[in-house]
Amino acid sequence: MQRILIWDIPTRLFHWTLALSFLGTWLTTESDRWLSVHVFLGYLMLGLVGFRVIWGWLGTHYARFASFWFSPREALSYLRNVLDGTAARHIGHNPTGSIAIYLLLLLTLVVGLTGFFTLGGEEQQGLFSGAMSLVQSRTFKKLHELGAWVMLLLVIGHFAGVVLESVLHRENLARSMLTGTKLAAPGAPVAQPRRLVAVLMLVLMTGAGGWWFYYAIDASLDQQVGRHESGIEEPQVKFVGAKLTDDAKWRDECGSCHMAFHPNLLPSRSWQRVMREQERHFGADLALDAPTQALILNFLSSNSADRQGTEASFKIARSIKPGAVPLRITETPYWIKKHRNISAAQWQSAPIKSQANCAACHQDAEQGTFLDAAMQIPVAPAASAAAFKASQ
Ligand code: HEC
Numbered sequence: 053m054q055r056i057l058i059w060d061i062p063t064r065l066f067h068w069t070l071a072l073s074f075l076g077t078w079l080t081t082e083s084d085r086w087l088s089v090h091v092f093l094g095y096l097m098l099g100l101v102g103f104r105v106i107w108g109w110l111g112t113h114y115a116r117f118a119s120f121w122f123s124p125r126e127a128l129s130y131l132r133n134v135l136d137g138t139a140a141r142h143i144g145h146n147p148t149g150s151i152a153i154y155l156l157l158l159l160t161l162v163v164g165l166t167g168f169f170t171l172g173g174e175e176q177q178g179l180f181s182g183a184m185s186l187v188q189s190r191t192f193k194k195l196h197e198l199g200a201w202v203m204l205l206l207v208i209g210h211f212a213g214v215v216l217e218s219v220l221h222r223e224n225l226a227r228s229m230l231t232g233t234k235l236a237a238p239g240a241p242v243a244q245p246r247r248l249v250a251v252l253m254l255v256l257m258t259g260a261g262g263w264w265f266y267y268a269i270d271a272s273l274d275q276q277v278g279r280h281e282s283g284i285e286e287p288q289v290k291f292v293g294a295k296l297t298d299d300a301k302w303r304d305e306c307g308s309c310h311m312a313f314h315p316n317l318l319p320s321r322s323w324q325r326v327m328r329e330q331e332r333h334f335g336a337d338l339a340l341d342a343p344t345q346a347l348i349l350n351f352l353s354s355n356s357a358d359r360q361g362t363e364a365s366f367k368i369a370r371s372i373k374p375g376a377v378p379l380r381i382t383e384t385p386y387w388i389k390k391h392r393n394i395s396a397a398q399w400q401s402a403p404i405k406s407q408a409n410c411a412a413c414h415q416d417a418e419q420g421t422f423l424d425a426a427m428q429i430p431v432a433p434a435a436s437a438a439a440f441k442a443s444q
């Protein structure tokens with residue numbers, strides 16, 4: 053027996069990057085603040101799968117599909133052999149593992165593509181922004197989640213397989229995926245390292261994907277948030293959905309005391325109440341004349357939460373009880389749910405002061421889009437001073 057190279061560098065890099073990305077996507081599902089990381093990892097995984105498919109044809113011996121092309125029947129009978137302890141040792145992928153690999157590659161594609169549709173419908177972002185409504189994208193979201201769960205089960209199965217095989221054949225399979233080598237009988241084919249070609253390919257593919265994604269967010273965010281006033285070219289990928297409707301008169305009248313809250317944040321019946329009670333508006337008298345009042349109410353109603361297709365408006369509208377007519381965005385159940393993790397101390401800290409100061413944390417509050425990618429939670433001065441001290 054001699055120690056030979058089985059897993060070439062690109063295959064190992066692919067394996068561990070995919071594994072870490074998979075873990076990362078699971079860790080970033082809960083909070084919207086991590087959505088751009090989640091989407092980035094999704095792009096990365098799709099890029100990796102693209103690479104692996106090419107490497108399955110052009111790669112070294114054990115990385116090629118031809119070396120682990122087994123039928124489901126062989127996979128099942130191998131699984132039976134593993135369970136009764138009689139499975140033969142394979143230096144490359146074994147039949148059961150091979151089927152798991154093909155399924156994982158396929159599922160990554162399915163989960164990645166349904167992710168694109170979910171992002172397009174729910175956030176009106178990415179490649180399929182504008183291609184479908186929020187309601188239509190729900191099916192894709194369900195598939196996205198289902199696919200991710202099936203992938204998780206497969207990964208757990210793969211884990212169990214690695215442990216079982218390692219015990220059965222007294223070798224550390226996880227370590228050989230790190231070092232790339234295994235003990236083999238003389239005459240077994242050796243993977244000829246073609247490092248330069250491989251690493252170049254990997255860097256090119258993941259680099260291009262990452263750059264594309266980053267450029268797309270960055271350029272479109274600049275445009276959305278207005279970081280630069282002019283000279284922004286149209287981004288290649290519409291990461292940001294269509295601009296919401298605007299109205300100069302409304303901005304003028306409703307943006308003088310506080311930020312003009314975009315109509316998509318409350319349902320029409322709330323806006324009617326706000327305008328009806330304009331003389332006692334949170335302790336202030338708006339003193340609008342009748343024509344102005346009608347004009348603004350018309351703008352508010354025709355762009356209200358029950359009319360707009362953004363994720364926030366859909367969810368705000370859905371969260372309010374049918375009979376309720378909230379005057380505040382900050383008292384709608386969806387808003388409360390989304391902000392429940394912010395502590396009282398944070399709300400009172402200097403850069404925020406009031407819950408209605410949306411722009412303190414949402415860079416695109418003025419535009420009313422409330423994109424996850426435009427969220428930026430300010431650190432209170434006291435906290436940042438402490439962090440500074442700690443870092444010294
Ligand atoms: C004269 C000053 C003034 C003007 C003009 C004004 N508001 Fe207000 N508005 C207030 C005050 C004060 C509050 C309460 C802020 C707080 O509690 O932090 C408020 C709160 C609100 C809220 C609730 C925000 C929340 O907590 O969710 C909405 C909605 C709102 N205003 C809509 C409007 C609209 C629509 C117009 C234009 C027709 C308008 N406001 C014009 C003073 C004003």
Ligand code: HEC
Nearest residue numbers: 083084085363364381390394404407408409410412413422
């Ligand atoms: C202290 C910072 C802060 C302020 C001020 C704030 N938010 Fe938020 N907002 C957050 C955070 C953090 C989240 C993300 C919660 C999560 O991860 O799910 C969020 C999420 C949201 C979302 C959900 C985004 C989505 O996925 O659709 C909406 C809508 C929203 N905020 C609207 C508002 C509005 C309207 C105001 C002002 C009335 C406001 N926020 C004020 C911190 C803030």
